[in-house]
Amino acid sequence: MLGTGSAFAKAFNNNNALLKANGRNLLVDCGITAPKALHELGYNFGEIDAVLLTHIHADHIGGMEEFAFQSKFVFGRKPILYIADTLIDTLWEHSLRGGLQQDPADTLSDYFDVRPLAADTTHELLPGLSVELMLTPHIPNKPSYSLLFNDTFFYSADMVFDPDLLHSLVHDRGVQALFHDCQLHPPGVVHASLPQLLTLPLPIQERTFLMHYGDDQPEFVGRTGAMRFVEQHRVYEWDGLTFA
Ligand SMILES: Nc1ccn([C@@H]2O[C@@H]3COP(=O)(O)O[C@H]3[C@H]2O)c(=O)n1
Numbered sequence: 001m002l003g004t005g006s007a008f009a010k011a012f013n014n015n016n017a018l019l020k021a022n023g024r025n026l027l028v029d030c031g032i033t034a035p036k037a038l039h040e041l042g043y044n045f046g047e048i049d050a051v052l053l054t055h056i057h058a059d060h061i062g063g064m065e066e067f068a069f070q071s072k073f074v075f076g077r078k079p080i081l082y083i084a085d086t087l088i089d090t091l092w093e094h095s096l097r098g099g100l101q102q103d104p105a106d107t108l109s110d111y112f113d114v115r116p117l118a119a120d121t122t123h124e125l126l127p128g129l130s131v132e133l134m135l136t137p138h139i140p141n142k143p144s145y146s147l148l149f150n151d152t153f154f155y156s157a158d159m160v161f162d163p164d165l166l167h168s169l170v171h172d173r174g175v176q177a178l179f180h181d182c183q184l185h186p187p188g189v190v191h192a193s194l195p196q197l198l199t200l201p202l203p204i205q206e207r208t209f210l211m212h213y214g215d216d217q218p219e220f221v222g223r224t225g226a227m228r229f230v231e232q233h234r235v236y237e238w239d240g241l242t243f244a
């Protein structure tokens, strides 16, 4: 995990991940802190093969300008950008164009190999790694897509509490682990709050790991029921069924 912090956290980096599969590197979101977070772990953007974005908030896309510029002008390559088809226009027109547009580069495709993803369909991202984008509620009229990797690992985008979805993932779809954003202090409003997540039944809590938390997270260790915190800079090994 490059970071496990909320949008306003200062003790933690933005909630972004580096997912490795068969020697390839996929960034899961690329927020404001991602360039420095990668550097802290000994990576540079030239080693990132692809990025997958969940939604258009700066803690999830704020590092994309540097990723684009470094890829084009430092490393001379065009990384793959996996993104929901509904987000492409907003990402370019309303977030990145102001910085990246320069003659003759006038589109997102001048910087990235853009691969639009339809929701509710399984897509192969890298050898051995597939994803299904699930539109999950975050802010009204603002699409945000949670991620289901290899049918077994759910990684929430920012989303409000949706216990029916979590129940269905575990009991109908056999999901083994859920990384979920968590607002430690209620009300959640645009995220699931810890008190809400604590109402989940034990079998779901046991599979749930909390991320996207605020700076006072250490005060909540031991107060999360059967749920555990995702830890920044920790490497989670995942064999398709379990984490270690
Ligand atoms: N309606 C909103 C919109 C945003 N916010 C806060 O701004 C943050 C943007 O990044 P985030 O990670 O989605 O978390 C959001 C809220 O903290 C909020 O609290 N209410």
Ligand SMILES: [Zn+2]
Binding pocket: 006, 007, 015, 057, 059, 060, 158, 212
């Ligand atoms: Zn966020």
Ligand SMILES: [Zn+2]
Binding pocket: 055, 057, 138, 158
């Ligand atoms: Zn958000």
